[in-house]
Amino acid sequence: MKPDIKAWARKYESLTNNDETIAAMALYYTCSFIFDMEHARILIEMHDGKVKRIETNAGPMDACDFLLKASAATWREFSRPIPLPMYHGIWSASFRRDLKIEGNHLVLMKNLRNFTVQFELLRKSGVPV
Known part of the structure; x- marks a missing residue:
């Protein structure tokens, strides 16, 4: 059964x-990113x-500040x-697993604390893959 990606998005947003x-x-946590x-x-x-x-x-031409790309199995393990x-965070997974971090690393680093908290919310929301 295919996960309901719209329901997942609503839950993750909430x-x-x-x-x-x-x-x-939150005041300066302003950026855009893609979970591939x-x-x-x-x-x-x-x-x-x-x-x-x-x-x-999102399509290949959608712009973002940075992108995290990994296999569906890796995302499921993150969640x-x-x-x-080695699936407990983006750095460990980028060094030892198949996670790739692309784009403007300066924006990621400026927002790292908030992004890390938000990324870890995947453990509550699950992933739609």
Whole structure:
């Protein structure tokens, strides 16, 4: 059964917009990024710590500040409540697994704390692949 990507997007947006840690540091958390999950390509635009837009069918020409690309299996492992070693974060997965981080690394680094909190919300929302 194919996951309902629109329902996932609504849940992920709600988790992000209601996260107390992101809210506490949100003022300058403004960027856009893509989660390329092999079978789904999701563009997320953030503005001052709130989801401005989630595009669940992002195309190759959709612009973003940075992109995380990995196999569906890697994304599923990221979304486990307690992931296996080397799937617990983007850096470990980029060094030892198939995760690729592309784009403007300066924007990622400027927003790293908030992005990390938001990325870890995948453990609550799951992934649509």
